[in-house]
Amino acid sequence: MTIGIPRAFLYYRYHVLWETFFEELGIEYIVSPETNKEIMKRGTIHAIDESCLSSKIYTGHVDYLIDKCDYIFIPRISSLGEHKEFVCSKFQAIYDVIKNIYREKDLKILYYSIDVVNKETELKAFLKMGKFLGKNKAQVLKAYYVAKQAEKTHKMIELEKQKQLLKSSKLKILIISHPYNIYDKYVGEPILNTIKELGAEPILGCVTDEKKAREIAHTVSATLPWTFNKELVGSMALYKDQIDGIVLVSSFPCGPDSLVNEMLIRRFKEKPMISLVLDGQEGTAGMETRLESFIDIIRLRKEKEEHERN
Amino acid sequence: MNEIKVNFPRFGSYNVAIEHIIKQGLDCEYIDSPPITKKTLELGTKYSPDFVCTPFKYNLGGYIESIEAGANTLIQIGGVCRLGYYGELHEQILKDLGYQVKFVNMANADFSNPLSFYEEFKKINPNLKLKKITQACLLAIKMVEVIDKVEDYIRQNVGFEVVDGTFDHLHQEFLEDLRDINDKKELKLLYKLYMKKLKRVEVNKPKNPLKVGFVGEYYTIMDQYSNHYLEKELAKKGIVIYRWMNITNSIIKPQVEEVKKSIKNYAKYNMGATSMFTIKKAIDYAKDGCAGIIHVKSFGCTPEIDAMPVLQRISEDYKIPIIYFSFDSQTSDIGINTRIEAFYDMIMMRKEQKKK
Numbered sequence: 001m002t003i004g005i006p007r008a009f010l011y012y013r014y015h016v017l018w019e020t021f022f023e024e025l026g027i028e029y030i031v032s033p034e035t036n037k038e039i040m041k042r043g044t045i046h047a048i049d050e051s052c053l054s055s056k057i058y059t060g061h062v063d064y065l066i067d068k069c070d071y072i073f074i075p076r077i078s079s080l081g082e083h084k085e086f087v088c089s090k091f092q093a094i095y096d097v098i099k100n101i102y103r104e105k106d107l108k109i110l111y112y113s114i115d116v117v118n119k120e121t122e123l124k125a126f127l128k129m130g131k132f133l134g135k136n137k138a139q140v141l142k143a144y145y146v147a148k149q150a151e152k153t154h155k156m157i158e159l160e161k162q163k164q165l166l167k168s169s170k171l172k173i174l175i176i177s178h179p180y181n182i183y184d185k186y187v188g189e190p191i192l193n194t195i196k197e198l199g200a201e202p203i204l205g206c207v208t209d210e211k212k213a214r215e216i217a218h219t220v221s222a223t224l225p226w227t228f229n230k231e232l233v234g235s236m237a238l239y240k241d242q243i244d245g246i247v248l249v250s251s252f253p254c255g256p257d258s259l260v261n262e263m264l265i266r267r268f269k270e271k272p273m274i275s276l277v278l279d280g281q282e283g284t285a286g287m288e289t290r291l292e293s294f295i296d297i298i299r300l301r302k303e304k305e306e307h308e309r310n
Numbered sequence: 311m312n313e314i315k316v317n318f319p320r321f322g323s324y325n326v327a328i329e330h331i332i333k334q335g336l337d338c339e340y341i342d343s344p345p346i347t348k349k350t351l352e353l354g355t356k357y358s359p360d361f362v363c364t365p366f367k368y369n370l371g372g373y374i375e376s377i378e379a380g381a382n383t384l385i386q387i388g389g390v391c392r393l394g395y396y397g398e399l400h401e402q403i404l405k406d407l408g409y410q411v412k413f414v415n416m417a418n419a420d421f422s423n424p425l426s427f428y429e430e431f432k433k434i435n436p437n438l439k440l441k442k443i444t445q446a447c448l449l450a451i452k453m454v455e456v457i458d459k460v461e462d463y464i465r466q467n468v469g470f471e472v473v474d475g476t477f478d479h480l481h482q483e484f485l486e487d488l489r490d491i492n493d494k495k496e497l498k499l500l501y502k503l504y505m506k507k508l509k510r511v512e513v514n515k516p517k518n519p520l521k522v523g524f525v526g527e528y529y530t531i532m533d534q535y536s537n538h539y540l541e542k543e544l545a546k547k548g549i550v551i552y553r554w555m556n557i558t559n560s561i562i563k564p565q566v567e568e569v570k571k572s573i574k575n576y577a578k579y580n581m582g583a584t585s586m587f588t589i590k591k592a593i594d595y596a597k598d599g600c601a602g603i604i605h606v607k608s609f610g611c612t613p614e615i616d617a618m619p620v621l622q623r624i625s626e627d628y629k630i631p632i633i634y635f636s637f638d639s640q641t642s643d644i645g646i647n648t649r650i651e652a653f654y655d656m657i658m659m660r661k662e663q664k665k666k
Contacts (some may be wrong), residue, residue: 010536013507048616048618048619050609050610050615050636051615051616052612076579078579078580083420084420086390088612089581089582089585089612089613089616090389090612090616092581092582093579093580093581093582093585093612093613093616095578096576096577096578096620097581097616097619099578100576100577100619100620100622100623101619103623113579184347185607221396221398222396222398222418223388223394223397223398223415223417224395225394225395225416225417226395230347230646252361253361253609253610254361255363255391255392255610255611255612256392256395257394258359258360258361258362258363258392258610259359259362259395259396259399260395261359261364262358262359262362262399263398263399263402265405266402266406267402277361293424
């Protein structure tokens with residue numbers, strides 16, 4: 001039995017957990033390739049026109065995996081625990097959306113559902129999935145804990161790497177973006193590359209102590225309901241003194257980002273900030289020009305400040 | 311102390327009930343939002359983020375116009391979609407524009423704890439009496455139920471009135487009289503009176519009229535200005551309009567578990583916000599012999615976008631046409647009318663074919 005994992009959306013948040021879990025249970029899996037033109041095209045054809053770019057990409061990855069594996073892995077999340085907090089409804093709906101888009105194909109889907117507010121925890125979800133995969137409880141528990149440990153280690157390493165980057169003497173640009181956008185080879189990576197080519201160091205807001213970030217987020221915005229955005233907002237508060245500028249990246253027309261990024265622009269005046277919207281159109285010239293002038297301005301301002309200090 | 315002049319965003323016909331809460335429950339003056347016009351939307355769009363959903367823009371435009379009309383205290387509610395974050399951003403934008411108003415954001419309250427709403431109401435008027443506000447809220451809920459019943463009847467008959475505008479006129483008169491209601495007894499009498507009046511209106515309804523069901527996103531489907539009076543446009547062609555989505559059905563008496571069960575062939579999980587209701591009612595309308603279904607939402611409404619692949623399957627399974635309308639600040643009447651005409655022609659043709 002082979003599991004196909006779409007390289008999109010939650011993959012970027014959970015891939016270490018998922019991959020380790022399947023490996024521990026001796027279950028084969030494949031991951032769809034990095035997003036490319038073909039995957040993007042497939043997603044655009046099959047997803048509803050008005051869906052956000054990220055969900056079109058997700059659909060493209062699912063489409064790629066059809067007939068290449070026995071089960072396609074499509075977990076869904078409704079809530080991750082905190083009272084009065086939820087995730088974008090896309091993650092609640094994704095299982096049924098894919099199921100309905102591809103009803104004709106009668107896809108075999110491996111899934112789990114997390115809804116912590118209603119006592120459906122991650123552990124429970126994995127136990128259920130393990131049972132479905134024909135493994136006994138002890139095996140599944142062990143695999144889950146090993147995977148959790150691997151996830152924790154991976155996060156620590158990522159955080160450590162970023163700590164090193166923060167020591168860099170280059171200009172440091174904090175990128176506030178959902179991981180599935182900025183890590184995506186096709187739509188996000190060009191932004192990272194451009195920043196590096198301009199001699200600055202990109203710092204990722206999604207690499208953060210998630211718990212701490214969620215806790216501090218309310219100091220920026222009291223009623224912010226989306227868990228993933230809360231982490232990004234909190235992360236910004238945590239990093240703000242160590243960076244020189246902020247780039248907000250979101251995919252068109254992301255629901256939560258449409259409000260949250262506007263709020264950040266209005267409440268975070270202490271650092272220069274621009275907002276980039278990914279729309280999946282080809283050509284990066286516009287983005288490059290904007291980043292170039294943005295970084296130029298920061299550089300000039302910084303030089304001026306240093307000059308005044310001396 | 312200045313007088314407290316409270317505004318709540320315009321929302322369908324429900325502002326009469328809100329007015330009751332503010333006047334009778336909170337002892338404050340109520341400032342009704344000026345009627346929504348093109349200018350309202352322009353104002354809202356100008357100061358809103360680009361791809362936020364359209365109700366945000368209508369609300370913001372309405373707040374600004376209400377402040378200009380004298381309001382000094384604004385209320386926003388919360389919700390389980392982007393609506394849950396409207397209030398804080400509205401408040402911020404208005405503050406940045408230099409408006410000095412009190413903003414009461416019900417997103418701070420907690421639906422599982424009714425007392426937390428009392429705390430929010432207290433921010434509007436610190437001297438408020440628990441008994442008074444409770445009574446006012448209870449009557450307001452009853453008012454909403456009556457509004458919904460009256461409008462259901464109108465929706466199903468307005469297309470067949472013999473004298474154009476009779477129902478509209480009665481509807482306005484009803485809402486006007488509703489403002490003077492003080493207790494349940496009066497409300498009951500008023501309801502009886504108007505149902506009698508409505509039933510007396512001469513209609514020319516054929517035996518098997520065409521029926522069309524409306525489904526979709528909360529605000530846009532209930533606010534006639536936002537959906538460019540789509541219901542009325544269609545009704546005028548001699549069609550019975552069904553629209554389950556209203557406050558009575560979705561908030562006062564929702565049956566979430568039953569709905570979930572009844573749609574399990576199409577959706578295993580709750581897909582967020584109103585999507586479950588949209589799916590459920592689409593199935594019901596298809597089964598009840600509607601000639602077509604109209605899906606209404608504001609541009610980019612995620613839960614409703616996610617319901618669309620499901621609606622497409624329902625359309626295939628029940629062989630019922632579904633037309634999708636997405637409204638934003640750029641939507642033109644001409645585009646809508648053309649599509650409505652085409653949709654109407656199609657369901658008429660299908661009806662003729664079935665006869666043969």
